[in-house]
Amino acid sequence: MPHVALCLAASMDGRIAEAVGGAPAFTSAYDRRKLFRLRAEADLLLVGAGTVRHEKLAPLVRDAELVNQRVAAGRPQHPAVAIVSRSLDLPWQARYFTAAKQRLFVLTERADPDTRALARERNVTLLEAGDDDLFTFGLAALAELGFAHVLAEGGGTLVHALLARDLVDRFYLTLAPLTLGRDTPPLVNGPRLEPAVSFDLHHVNQVGSELHLEYHRR
Numbered sequence: 001m002p003h004v005a006l007c008l009a010a011s012m013d014g015r016i017a018e019a020v021g022g023a024p025a026f027t028s029a030y031d032r033r034k035l036f037r038l039r040a041e042a043d044l045l046l047v048g049a050g051t052v053r054h055e056k057l058a059p060l061v062r063d064a065e066l067v068n069q070r071v072a073a074g075r076p077q078h079p080a081v082a083i084v085s086r087s088l089d090l091p092w093q094a095r096y097f098t099a100a101k102q103r104l105f106v107l108t109e110r111a112d113p114d115t116r117a118l119a120r121e122r123n124v125t126l127l128e129a130g131d132d133d134l135f136t137f138g139l140a141a142l143a144e145l146g147f148a149h150v151l152a153e154g155g156g157t158l159v160h161a162l163l164a165r166d167l168v169d170r171f172y173l174t175l176a177p178l179t180l181g182r183d184t185p186p187l188v189n190g191p192r193l194e195p196a197v198s199f200d201l202h203h204v205n206q207v208g209s210e211l212h213l214e215y216h217r218r
């Protein structure tokens, strides 16, 4: 299996966007640079279909120096992206797919022939798990293709699915100094995790009133 790190920013009450269907706008420039650095270190970025539908912008490194370092090391300019989706209800006409700057994968259970054809047209590789667990199958398939370092970017449903399968090695959590309330997307969107997934705090960095926490799986 690949090494899997999560990176998300949350409010003090564990919320990851100001509105359902919105993209988070509450983090600092420092936090965005940290995200670009973590992306630049990764081979592949894992995102949930909910985030793709809401944000409609493929995650890129967006820092010329980091892009140059990747290229100098013989790596593609941007890490590949794998989208997790059961419904395959994705914005196939958006620039995310029509003008992709990186290799794209979609992890799903099964696709119909029309969706397979659409994916081929968009240069998207569909990884179909069939009756296997989508995450276990998908991550193993990606590891076989050489993607050893995965950065999972959320949202909360994806975070829950990864934690529930104990697939998270590291958790980079930005704690932003605000509270958002209940009707906003949560950091871990799913039922109680049994057993709870425990981490050790490895590093803390305070930038203004924002906390940057790095946890490693216990």
Ligand SMILES: NC(=O)c1ccc[n+]([C@@H]2O[C@H](COP(=O)([O-])OP(=O)(O)OC[C@H]3O[C@@H](n4cnc5c(N)ncnc54)[C@H](OP(=O)(O)O)[C@@H]3O)[C@@H](O)[C@H]2O)c1
Pocket: 007, 008, 009, 010, 015, 016, 017, 019, 020, 021, 022, 023, 024, 047, 048, 049, 050, 051, 052, 054, 055, 084, 085, 086, 087, 088, 089, 134, 153, 154, 155, 156, 157, 158, 159, 161, 185, 189
């Ligand atoms: N603050 C941050 O750092 C941060 C980071 C990322 C996202 N966000 C925010 O998070 C929100 C979205 O979060 P979300 O929880 O609604 O969505 P999400 O986690 O991005 O995506 C959920 C979708 O992923 C697919 N999926 C998840 N688990 C699956 C499984 N076990 N099997 C098959 N498919 C599975 C399903 O897609 P289908 O419905 O297509 O089947 C599901 O609807 C947005 O507002 C976004 O802006 C915040």
